Structures are given as C-alpha cells and as structure tokens.
Amino acid sequence: MSALETTESHESIARTNENFMRTYKAGDRPGMAGFYTKDAQILPPNENIVTGEEAIRDFYKDMMDMGIKEVVLRTIEFEPIGETAVEVADYKLYGEGSAELDYGKCIIIWKKEHGEWKMHRDMYNSSLPVQG
C-alpha cells in the first residue's frame, strides 16, 4: 500500500468518525447503522455480541435512551492493510449538560464495502474502575 493510499484511507476514516459523532449527537438512530458493514458486529462490555443492521440500530437506540448524549472518539493508532484497516481509539461518553459518564478505549476493524470504509468489528471497554 502506497503512502498516498494510506493517507487517503486515514483521512477518509477520520471524516467518517467525525460524521459518526455528529450523527450520534443528532440522535439519528437509523443513521448509526449506516456506518457499519452489512454483517457488522459490535462487541460491547457486559452484553453478548450485537450482529447486523437491526440489532445495531437497537443498540444505539438503547444507548441514546439511557441518556448518553454524545460520543467522542479520538484515534490513537491507525493501520490500513489493503481493504481492511485497524484502528485503536479512545472514547468519552457524555450525558445531560455535558457530564462525563464514561471513558475507555476501542478497537475498530474497518472494511471497504462498495468503495466506502465501514466499521466491521467494533469492540470497546471502559477504563473506569469497576463500580462497587
């Protein structure tokens, strides 16, 4: 993969991440599923694996209904390998009045689907200590 292709992949995914954060903040539940491949999976803590479009839509609906108003992602590391890219990022979750509710990290496996980068496997966990 050329340096140019690497830069293009990185920029394209950075734009998608910006768009992802904006879509979440707007409360656009069905829009969230559009960031994922057709057979994508989210691997959330304390839940089973979430598979496919309908389940992903419900996952974000639940998250919004729980009072999580904003998701902020920051890429730590990014490596495109052909039609796949591996991203390590950290995240923060904010509630009503910009209260910080949680922070942690994620690994996202991206796939190019019909020329567009989509999230294919999306795993995260909190860095906060276990609540007693």
Added chain:
Amino acid sequence: MSALETTESHESIARTNENFMRTYKAGDRPGMAGFYTKDAQILPPNENIVTGEEAIRDFYKDMMDMGIKEVVLRTIEFEPIGETAVEVADYKLYGEGSAELDYGKCIIIWKKEHGEWKMHRDMYNSSLPVQG
C-alpha cells in the same frame, strides 16, 4: 495471500493459542509475555492500556494472584492479511476447582515478528451482566 498461506497462518496461531492456554495453566508468569510483540498492548476492561513486556508480565501475575487458574480461548473468526491477522475469539476464565468465573469475547491483532505470530493488540470484555 494464497489459501495455503492462510491455512498455515491459521494453524500456526491455533498452536500458539493452545500453548498460551497451557502456559497460563502452568502459572508461568514470565512465559506469558513471550506470546506478545515487543511493543504489544493489552486493553483490559476497567483498567488503562497495558503496554510492553514488563507491564504484560505484571498483568498476568495479577491475574494469577487473583485466583484465575485457567483461561480457555476459542477462535470464532480468523483473518490473516499479510503479516497481520485479526482474530475474534471467546474466552472463559476458571478459578479453583474449575469454577467458571467469567466469560466474554476478545479481538486480537496478531503480527508476524521474526517469522513468528505474536499478539500485538489484545482486547477483551466480559459478556456477564454488570454485577450490582
């Protein structure tokens, strides 16, 4: 990547996983770090990212000291892409008398380092509901 190379990578990583489980069960704390690349990271739940050999050794020491006697990994999905491989697996943790303590899933990013597959990014989270 040829079908033969894919099969070889898969078999090689399957053997490494077997060895990993055996090494853990034997309580071989320093041995555990040998499964990781030089600049590897573990991304555990409810903790910050664990980076490098010494921190990884301490991580496994703590895990063994906590009474986790056995780790069982089962590959769900495996995709080698050149010198990188993405594995999705599930795990179970057992304590004294084979009591099941936890189960969940992981994403492991493998890298070929000096001809050997090593874990480079290793993230997991529990599928058990949050303990109240």
